[in-house]
Amino acid sequence: MKKIHIIILVILAVTIGIIVVSFGKKMSTYETFATAKEKMGASYRVSAVLDTTTYKVEYNPLENSNKLVFYAKDQNGEIQKVTYWDSKPEGFERSEKLMMIGRMTEQGFVCEKLQLKCPSKYEEDHQARFQGQDA
Amino acid sequence: MDQVLLRTENLFAGQLGQFFIVASLMTALVSAVSYFLAARKESDVTQALPWMKLGRSSYVLHTFSVVVVFATLFYIISQHLFEYYYAWRHTSLGLQPKYLFAAFWEGGEGSFLLWLFWQAILGCFVLWKGKALESRAMFVIALVQAVLTTFILGVYISPEIKIGTSPFVLLKHEMDAPIFSSPDYLSQIKDGNGLNVLLQNYWMVIHPPVLFLGFASTLIPFALVVAAIWKGNFKEFIRPTLRWSLLAAGILGAGIMMGGAWAYESLSFGGYWAWDPVENASLVPWLILIAGLHTLVIFKSTGRSLKITLLFLVLTYLFVWYSTFLTRTGVLGETSVHSFTGEGAFLYWHLVVSIVIFAAISLIPLFATWKKMPVVAGEEEVSSREFWILIGSIFLFIASIQIIFTTSLPVWAPTYKKITGIDIAPPVDVVTFYNDIQVWAAFIILIFTGFAQFLKYKKTADKKTRIFLLLSMIAVVLAALLVFNQKIEHIQFMFFAFAILFALVANGYYFITAQKGNIKKAGGSVTHLGFAIMLLGVLISGYNKHVISLDRTNTYIDFNLDTYEENLKESRENVLLFRNTTLPMGPFSVSYLGDSTINSAPPLTYFKVRFDRRDEETGEIAESFLLYPQAYKKELSPNPDAKHYLSYDVFTYIKSFTEPLEKTADSISYKDYRIAVGDSIYIANAVVVFEGLVNTPENNRHYKAGSGNVAAAEARLGVYDLDRKLGALYPVLVIDSSAILTVPDTLNDLGLFMQIDKIHPEDGSVTFKMHQKGQLEDYIVMKAIIFPWINLVWLGVIVMIAGFFISFWARKK
Numbered sequence: 039m040k041k042i043h044i045i046i047l048v049i050l051a052v053t054i055g056i057i058v059v060s061f062g063k064k065m066s067t068y069e070t071f072a073t074a075k076e077k078m079g080a081s082y083r084v085s086a087v088l089d090t091t092t093y094k095v096e097y098n099p100l101e102n103s104n105k106l107v108f109y110a111k112d113q114n115g116e117i118q119k120v121t122y123w124d125s126k127p128e129g130f131e132r133s134e135k136l137m138m139i140g141r142m143t144e145q146g147f148v149c150e151k152l153q154l155k156c157p158s159k160y161e162e163d164h165q166a167r168f169q170g171q172d173a
Numbered sequence: 174m175d176q177v178l179l180r181t182e183n184l185f186a187g188q189l190g191q192f193f194i195v196a197s198l199m200t201a202l203v204s205a206v207s208y209f210l211a212a213r214k215e216s217d218v219t220q221a222l223p224w225m226k227l228g229r230s231s232y233v234l235h236t237f238s239v240v241v242v243f244a245t246l247f248y249i250i251s252q253h254l255f256e257y258y259y260a261w262r263h264t265s266l267g268l269q270p271k272y273l274f275a276a277f278w279e280g281g282e283g284s285f286l287l288w289l290f291w292q293a294i295l296g297c298f299v300l301w302k303g304k305a306l307e308s309r310a311m312f313v314i315a316l317v318q319a320v321l322t323t324f325i326l327g328v329y330i331s332p333e334i335k336i337g338t339s340p341f342v343l344l345k346h347e348m349d350a351p352i353f354s355s356p357d358y359l360s361q362i363k364d365g366n367g368l369n370v371l372l373q374n375y376w377m378v379i380h381p382p383v384l385f386l387g388f389a390s391t392l393i394p395f396a397l398v399v400a401a402i403w404k405g406n407f408k409e410f411i412r413p414t415l416r417w418s419l420l421a422a423g424i425l426g427a428g429i430m431m432g433g434a435w436a437y438e439s440l441s442f443g444g445y446w447a448w449d450p451v452e453n454a455s456l457v458p459w460l461i462l463i464a465g466l467h468t469l470v471i472f473k474s475t476g477r478s479l480k481i482t483l484l485f486l487v488l489t490y491l492f493v494w495y496s497t498f499l500t501r502t503g504v505l506g507e508t509s510v511h512s513f514t515g516e517g518a519f520l521y522w523h524l525v526v527s528i529v530i531f532a533a534i535s536l537i538p539l540f541a542t543w544k545k546m547p548v549v550a551g552e553e554e555v556s557s558r559e560f561w562i563l564i565g566s567i568f569l570f571i572a573s574i575q576i577i578f579t580t581s582l583p584v585w586a587p588t589y590k591k592i593t594g595i596d597i598a599p600p601v602d603v604v605t606f607y608n609d610i611q612v613w614a615a616f617i618i619l620i621f622t623g624f625a626q627f628l629k630y631k632k633t634a635d636k637k638t639r640i641f642l643l644l645s646m647i648a649v650v651l652a653a654l655l656v657f658n659q660k661i662e663h664i665q666f667m668f669f670a671f672a673i674l675f676a677l678v679a680n681g682y683y684f685i686t687a688q689k690g691n692i693k694k695a696g697g698s699v700t701h702l703g704f705a706i707m708l709l710g711v712l713i714s715g716y717n718k719h720v721i722s723l724d725r726t727n728t729y730i731d732f733n734l735d736t737y738e739e740n741l742k743e744s745r746e747n748v749l750l751f752r753n754t755t756l757p758m759g760p761f762s763v764s765y766l767g768d769s770t771i772n773s774a775p776p777l778t779y780f781k782v783r784f785d786r787r788d789e790e791t792g793e794i795a796e797s798f799l800l801y802p803q804a805y806k807k808e809l810s811p812n813p814d815a816k817h818y819l820s821y822d823v824f825t826y827i828k829s830f831t832e833p834l835e836k837t838a839d840s841i842s843y844k845d846y847r848i849a850v851g852d853s854i855y856i857a858n859a860v861v862v863f864e865g866l867v868n869t870p871e872n873n874r875h876y877k878a879g880s881g882n883v884a885a886a887e888a889r890l891g892v893y894d895l896d897r898k899l900g901a902l903y904p905v906l907v908i909d910s911s912a913i914l915t916v917p918d919t920l921n922d923l924g925l926f927m928q929i930d931k932i933h934p935e936d937g938s939v940t941f942k943m944h945q946k947g948q949l950e951d952y953i954v955m956k957a958i959i960f961p962w963i964n965l966v967w968l969g970v971i972v973m974i975a976g977f978f979i980s981f982w983a984r985k986k
Contacts, residue, residue: 040552042560046567053571056610057578064606066598083598099829103749103954104724125747125828125954128804128811139601150601 066139071116074142081141081150086110088133089117097126110136110147119146127154182256182359187341190245191327194339197238197289198322204231205315212308212403225308232300232315236293239318242325243290246283246340250276255362258347259283259340265367275377276368278385281501281520282340285324287382291389292318299393305409309400310393313534317392320527335519370805374812376435384432384455387425388493391462393417395490395535398483402538407547411473416984418466418486419696423977425459430970437824437963439812444718445966446711448607450505453580454496460573462489464566471559474630476549478563480539485570487535492577494531498524505583558628565621572614576607608715612665615708619672622701623679626687644682648675659717669712676705696980700973707969713962721759722748722825722957747828750782752924752951753858761786761823765953766799767922768830777812779803780827780953784816802826802955822960829954843942845930850937856945859899859923865889866932866939876905876916884908888929888939892920904928904941924951 069082088095089111096107106122108130120138135155140148207228214220246259251273255261263276263283277283296314303310327339344362345353352358394414401410432452433445446452465485468478499505502521553560579599586597600606623644627637652671661667684690684698692699724745748756750765757763766781779801788795803812804827813826846854854861870876870887878885890902905916906929917928924946931940 041555042553042563045564049564049567049571053575056613057575060606060610064600066601068596068598081601083601099749099952099954102724103747103829104745125956128829 070112070114071118071142071147072112072114074147078142081139084112084138084140084147086112086118086120086136086138088131088136090131092117093119095126095131099125106130110138120149121146122149122152124152127152129154181357182343183252183254184256184343186245186249186254187257187343190242190249190341191339193238193241193245194322194325194327194341197235197242197293198319198326200231200235200238201315201319201322204228204235205312205319207231208308208312208315212312215308215404221308228308228311228315229300232296232311235315235318236297239286239289239293239322243286246286247273247277249341253365255365256344256359257340258342258344261344261362261365263366263368265365267364268368269373271375271378272368272373274382275372275374278381279368279372280340282325282338284381284385285321285337286340287385288389289318289321289325291382291386292321292392295389295393299396302413306397306400306413309403310396313396313399314392316534317396317531320530324523336523338520370812371439374435374439376431376438380428380431380435383424384428387421387428388455388458390417390421390424391458391490391493394421394462394465394486398486399535399538402483402535402542405542405545407472407479411469412984414486415466415469415473416981418462418469419977419981419984422459422462422466423974423981425455425462426970426977427974429455429459430967434967438815444715445963448576448603450580451500453576454499457573457577457580458489458492458496460569460576461485461492464569464573465489467562467566467569471562475559476547477553477559479546479548480543481563481566483539485566487539491528491532491535494524494528495577498528499580499584554632556628557632558625558630561621561625561628565618565625568614568617568621572611572618575610575614579607609665612669616665616668616672619676619705619708622704623672623676626680626683626697626701640682644679645675648678651678659713661712661716666712666716669708673705673709673712676701677709680705692979693983696976696978696983698976699979700976703969703971703973703976705969706972707966710962710965710967710969714960714966717961718958719759720746720956720958721761721823722746722763722955723758724748747954747956749952749954755785758784758957759959763957765955767924767951768953769921777803777805778830780830780955782825782953782955784823800825804830817964819964820962822963823957824960825955825957827953827955831951831953843944845940846943847933847938847940849939854941854943856923856925856943859892859894861902861925861927861943862891862893863888863939863941864891866937870903870905873903873905873916875903875918876907882907882909886929886932888941890927892923892925899923902927906932 066081066083069077069084071084071086074082074084087110089109093109097105103125104123106124106126108120108122109117110120111117120140122140133154137153137155138147138149139151141150142148204227207224211221211224211228214224249257249260250264251270253260253264253266259280259282263279264273268276278287292314296311296318299310299314300307324337325339326337327335327342328337329335345358352361355361394417397410397414397417401407401414429452430445432455436447436452437445462485465482465488468482468485471478472482498521502524504521553563582597582599589595589597624641627640648671651674652667655661655670655674656667661670680698680701684695684702688695688698724747748758748763750756750763752765752767755762755764761784764783764785766783768778768780770776770778780803782800782802783797784800785794785797787793798816800814800816800823802814802825805812811827813824815822815824848854848863850863850865852863854863865888867887867889868884870878870885873887876885876887885905885907887903887905890904892899892901900920900922902918902920902925904918904927907914907916915928915930917926919926926944926946928942929939930942933939
């Protein structure tokens, strides 16, 4: 074997090692409120939908422009109070899905990062726009 | 306007476009087949020549067809021919003409067409200058063009299976509604759907063409490499491949960073790079291309590293297609903030099949002839230049594999879940995850760029230990100063700082001493210097980016977070500013002065925010500037604004705002004022003077005389403060045949709303209803960030790209 091959093999082994270790430690998992509750303290990704049937979205910028409180329903149908320490993202109420990164606490779910899936303006029932019009 | 609405469908444009799509597919196929036959008979010129001629002429026809398709679609879009779905969906009548191109490539069809267009044009250069490689390389190019054309073909082979999506489909065929059965349905389609407001930015006009030109230019090295493997002739492909790779590296690099500039200027995630899957997908082919470029230089100088060069350059193009697969099929799902839409399962398989075809024509011959490839006996000297460039290239490749493997998580996660039962997700903090790994790859590569140039090809280096020690010492001292000055506390970024400064010092030294400042020879050094300057900017602007809009009014609330700091950070990054109030932010006092809306489609609102910087010693205002962060109120999409200094940027955007005055006006309370011409009303900070009453209003902002109007009167009111006119209001009262209408006017700067309630002919006085919005009703929530030394990022990019072009130009015969 040539020296260069040995060096390349060593590089590969080290790099793969780093990648594997980083994956083990850093990769997140998709959880539900229930499973996140079992593993309190760490952050996970939870996919949920905004639930406005029982409670209203609380955002009062006059009082605190960095606090948003709402209720979200996860895939299992569990509803949780969620606190997001940031301003209310635009289009929040229209969102059809919330991808939250955060942790479960005794007081509910604390969301650190929030991504919205909004019904894209482009996909938004184009058909329906024309349905109302007659020939 | 009326003529536009009453016109009939223009079906000719679409038929013309569709005809030329089919023509471009046919000509590309004929060209590929002809070139293939010419290549097979290459040794016998008399037999090959007729096929070559057919291949050439059909490729020229193909290019012509693609240009016609491109022009036709642009015509349809620019004329807003809403009978075509593409024009309806991506434009509206109010769209500013400069964004027509952005609308062109907003959709998948337009992007594929742009890609097709560039590759067609670049192919002509190979046809013209390809010489001995022409027939084989052109076979590859024509084949790729044929495959790419099928993506805009839009042909149903069964009711469920459609090959490609044509940009020329009609709206009435896409929509299922009764109005389309009417022959004059066009008169009912008042306007198009419009262009996504995020894309209404000049970077969106120029960045996609540059990026696609970059993608397209990686086709040429791919085609030349396949051509070389085909005949096992690895001599004549070197020079053109090197030049095309340099060109592709420069253009693709520029395209990627223009995308970063767009993200910085018009997205509100606050930065130019977020390790988003879409960004990663375009970065990876570039990194592999850079690796291939370096190993090709080794091959050119020493005859070594041939196989790995061929592999890298083939993979570059395959990864361009894999990027398209990731970003266009919707397979990334929730992991990307970019909203390309998936176009169904068929696109997924269409792309998979295409990638398999391209892999088959490149990787199979490569591995089949692997053993037969020329090799140089013996091994590289450890102190030779080729040895270290090769190791550096391998690191570049590994770095790109780490990126693409992680980015592809949604692709392999379902399989992973089946095996392990774990529903794996991307890391919680994606940016830190990539940074912490990639900083070490960058560290190694930077160090190599610094010293590999001093080594010589094919031999042991002279003793240069002293110079290296000296350069390293300088770099250590400079890095220590930088670390101290920028308060860098993480060990990996200290190492990173050292590597950057070593690369700067060593490349600078090499440029001055070895190349004697001869710019023509110095393409490599200049590129490396640019790379190091860019990373210096990345380090400082990324590490010391800080939010200055900290909310100090709300106290700490315990929410079981890890640390107090984390809590603090999470609860305070946005500030609420009432109109005409001032808050301190970092070195600035910031005031919100009001908003104004321009009637574009959709209406765009500017928020006027003033920044005053006080001199620390005297307390005097040293400078003031205005920023206008914008938002499309209806779309609720913010557009940041930034003040650029040499050493830092102040970056600000709106997170939340109160509703526009007109909307809230119904629910607010008015006061009546009965005044005569010349009288005035005192309001907060200003006085309103009733300056006159006009009977036939002309050029009124809100009112145009209609046929049923009997009479109309316009009141003219000027608004003044102590020393100047602040604005004017022109409310109108209209007497119609059946009713009396009042047309109000507003002055947003002052939150002032005014309408005529009654005109009293007996004494010439007028009763106005007026409301001034209280300051507490008018506020914005904004965020302001300081990016130190972000200009180094842009400077570095420009220098780096310039370096590629210098090398390209220096290799002209």
